[in-house]
Amino acid sequence: QDGLVSSLRSLSLDAGRDFNVVVVSFDPREGPIDATAKKRIYLKQYGRAGAEQGWHFLTGEQDSIERLTNAVGFRYAYDDKTGQFAHGAGIVVLTPQGRISRYFYGVDYPPRDLRLGLVEASENKIGTLADRVLLLCYDYDPTTGKYGLAIMSALRLGGAATVLTLVTFIVVAIRRERRINSARQINEDVSPTS
Secondary structure (H helix, E strand, C coil): CHHHHHHHHHCCCCECCCECEEEECCCCCCCHHHHHHHHHHHHHHHCCCCHHHCEEEECCCHHHHHHHHHHHCCCEEEECCCCEEEECCEEEEECCCCCEEEEEECCCCCHHHHHHHHHHHCCCCCCCHHHHHHHHHEEEECCCCEEEECHHHHHHHHHHHHHHHHHHHHHHHHHHHHHHHHHHHHHHHHCCCC
């Protein structure tokens, strides 16, 4: 969660206001006291007012844990030798309706990717116009769990900008030419002939 906290602190979006964070323990030996202690630590690291309302730490019984982890496709195994769980690291971004929108793998999450994932999952209800424009230029790659430049979208956007620039230049040039010709015509009409 340290990587998540670090990435979330980089965002202008706020947990508790713009989105919720739900941390789920898959160790059935952990209970509400453990969850409360962890929540206190991470809220202090996050350091934003109001986050306690939107940051939840959950524990549960083995059956509930298995149903949840199976539903989101999270796999883990307990290693008796080390006394620890072996598992991949990552976060799952859900829509407001509880549907899986994005997976981000690893322990560090690029703030841009996390922000775009949250904006996209919220169906553009959070974020800025700039975020929406970025979503036109970036595609989510489910194999890497990251956003990458969408070449075709970027080319279309660049092409549209080029055409708009050319049209603007032509319109300005035609208007200027008309003004110059109009001024010449007026000068010819006004100047005395010998």
